[in-house]
Amino acid sequence: MIHKSFLQNVNLLIQMHAEGLLGGEVMPEDALIGIVPEDELPNVLTLGMSLNYQRNSYTLWQSIAQAYLDDNSRWIFNPHAVSNKDLEDLRHVLLHYRVALQPNRHPEIWKRVSRGIVQSSPKGDVLGLIESVQFDIFPLKNIIQKTRKSEFPYLSGPKIFNYWLYVLETYAAIEWKSRELITVAPDTHILKASVKLGLCSSEVLNGTNEDRQTVAKAWEKALTGSGLAPIDVHTPLWLWSRAGFPSLSVSKTL
Incomplete structure (x- = not known):
């Protein structure tokens, strides 16, 4: 069962990304x-x-x-x-x-x-x-x-x-x-961030295809009914991991 605090942290990550607090304002594809x-x-x-x-x-x-x-x-x-x-x-x-x-x-x-x-x-x-x-x-x-x-x-x-x-x-x-069918793209950063948030156990860090599928399905299930598509959390998660997991502070807007 997904706790309310988990979704609060997810929304906080999205908010931190929107405010530029996770770094990585320039994404790889921005080169185009x-x-x-x-x-x-x-x-x-x-x-x-x-x-x-x-x-x-x-x-x-x-x-x-x-x-x-x-x-x-x-x-x-x-x-x-x-x-x-x-x-x-x-x-x-x-x-x-x-x-x-x-x-x-x-x-x-x-x-x-x-x-x-x-x-x-x-x-x-x-x-x-x-x-x-x-x-x-x-x-x-x-x-x-x-x-x-x-x-x-x-x-x-x-x-x-x-x-x-x-x-x-x-x-x-x-x-x-049906953009809700776009799951998170489970690369190494997404696996680490999913474990850090408590969504998955550290076993998925082995990074097998099965581990990646497990993480993708976990995000689909966790966000059902939240108003978020799994891919909406991809970049915030990716940047959060890449930045070394800076602390999530409680936001008054959540």
């Missing part, structure tokens, strides 16, 4: 603001997110912004262009800007995801894919995580998939139906 036009953000965010696994997110998105600024390399963010280009050309650009760190696996993933987008979207781009499911998360989840899972490595995993939905909403102004 003012550089990538909004109508191109779905493709850029999706392809970039497909390599956002076990690496420094700030460095990744800065590299992506630099690659986009180069007229000669901007084609790497066009799924059609990537699908039709030679893998060696793609490898050269991705490695040059350090968007890819692994010379074989990363370019191959980028190309595979691009083909997956083209083949699953009537328009051959990410927005077309989203429009084809009428902005509904449930059928989109079925495509990415089930029927076409092999075409979306990393992106189909629960951590990156849910965070991908969140960044599309935050940066590309995508308005999802």
Whole structure:
């Protein structure tokens, strides 16, 4: 059973984030603001997110912004262009800007995801894919995580998939139906913060896929009826952990 004090702490964390008390005013994806036009953000965010696994997110998105600024390399963010280009050309650009760190696996993933987008979207781009499911998360989840899972490595995993939905909403102004289906993206910081708040036992810190699913489901259950979607707490939790868990003070507004 979730105690009232738990939800008070969650709301306090959200309030502290809104007031800039958790630091991290600049998020990794902010590197794209003012550089990538909004109508191109779905493709850029999706392809970039497909390599956002076990690496420094700030460095990744800065590299992506630099690659986009180069007229000669901007084609790497066009799924059609990537699908039709030679893998060696793609490898050269991705490695040059350090968007890819692994010379074989990363370019191959980028190309595979691009083909997956083209083949699953009537328009051959990410927005077309989203429009084809009428902005509904449930059928989109079925495509990415089930029927076409092999075409979306990393992106189909629960951590990156849910965070991908969140960044599309935050940066590309995508308005999802049933946004309550976006769970927290259970990376290491989210696991630690969930334990710190007393939502989960320290056993989830092992970080297995089962542990991450346990944490995601715990947040879904804890926030049912609260008016909050699980993804609403993701960034406050992430920053709270990253800042070393500064003390939560009692707020008179709660």
